[in-house]
Amino acid sequence: MRRISESTISRLSLYYRTLETLQRENVTTISSGELARSNKFTPAQVRKDLSFFGSFGTRGLGYPVSELKDKIASILGLCKTWNVALVGVGNVGSALVSYKEFQRQGFIIKKIFDNDLRKIGKNHKGILVSDVKNLNMELKENKIEMVIIAVPSSEAQKVVDEVVGAGVRTILNFATTNLKVPENVVLRSVNMAMELEHLSYALANQKR
């Protein structure tokens, strides 16, 4: 299969959400122009992204909403549920456990880990908090496919190494440090300050 870029994946996720909304509103077809407008992309960009699915859609009529949504879901792996584990139930981790859209998109948090004795063995929003010491064993036992890391930066590499050692191939990282993983592991990092840097860029470079 042709490899698609990270920014294309992000745009597909946005198209998917637009198509979901359209489906709820009983809209059956959408043009690349409309799909572009609702996401502030150019129609050419949308057509290029969707050309990934081969010749598809009808000139003048556009794309069938339901079929396009299903194709994108299939590419993004949204046709099944995924077993997710969270390591670190601090402020960020705790927010993620309550994040409703995870469940809705099929990302099921099955296990939570922490190293805080006051948290281990307790129920956190319906999920038992396990001792991070048992990470390797429990990731394997629970067939965890993705791990979200929300531990302090100083502990993040150690946790990543254990997660990789347990055979997990995809990691979402919230620690603000540079982490090393083998070639065959996908590590994606979320840094809230970097998100704000898009705004400060805009303000620092705005037309006056």
Next chain:
Amino acid sequence: MRRISESTISRLSLYYRTLETLQRENVTTISSGELARSNKFTPAQVRKDLSFFGSFGTRGLGYPVSELKDKIASILGLCKTWNVALVGVGNVGSALVSYKEFQRQGFIIKKIFDNDLRKIGKNHKGILVSDVKNLNMELKENKIEMVIIAVPSSEAQKVVDEVVGAGVRTILNFATTNLKVPENVVLRSVNMAMELEHLSYALANQKR
């Protein structure tokens, strides 16, 4: 000034962090190859991104770390502090108030707003929670330049409209809904589920 793309801005934020680390380690020059390797980009990509700063760096020697870092800081608006307000102190909002890298990068949360009477007037991690009813007035009074929105999706558009009405031009949104802003406002949305979709894409399309 030449406009740079969102993905270039994200890469500049990453280079900035690499350069910070190098500076702490007293490294004085770096090649595009090294900068590429530590961020898993191609050297050609790095050279293209840095060509933004004009002819710069010495062939064979690379770029001067400190100067390159300062140039990127200037582009990203990191040479000054920014007045930030947060609307919504639920799980996500609460995590953001404690996010140390904001302060470090110059993003200072000056005001917090909520509509919950149990929170209003109380101190939240050192910042007084204001009534969201006074949003317009207090954003203006405190010269707020960026607003982070972490309210439930159903309330997000209403808050965005008020923020825009108060003259704020940049918004970081954590609500999982499509929000409308005027052309001259920069709205950036963070959706954690979309981050996980990069991982599910990788798993759904991995070589078997």
